[in-house]
Amino acid sequence: MSAPSPQWFKSSYSDNGGACVEIAANLVSSHGIVPVRDSKLANSPVLLLSPGTFAGLVEYAKRSR
Structure with a gap:
């Protein structure tokens, strides 16, 4: 059996300003990780x-706006 591939997702809040990240939330339940990339x-x-850790990062970003 092969490991699932990340299904990358960019937030609808991304405004094409150049400072966006993508996450692959599909790996949380099976692997307990949230991959993040540019x-x-x-x-x-x-x-x-x-x-x-990802939840903390999101909370930090919300407070830092």
Whole structure:
């Protein structure tokens, strides 16, 4: 059995301002990780975050607006 491929998703809040990331939420339930990458560079390095760490990152971004 092969590992599932990341299904990359960019938020609808992305305004094409150049500072966007994509996540692959499909790996949370099966692998317990949230892959994150630069949306402009499909071959960029990928950060593998725990769901809790990703939630903290989202909260930090919301407060920093």
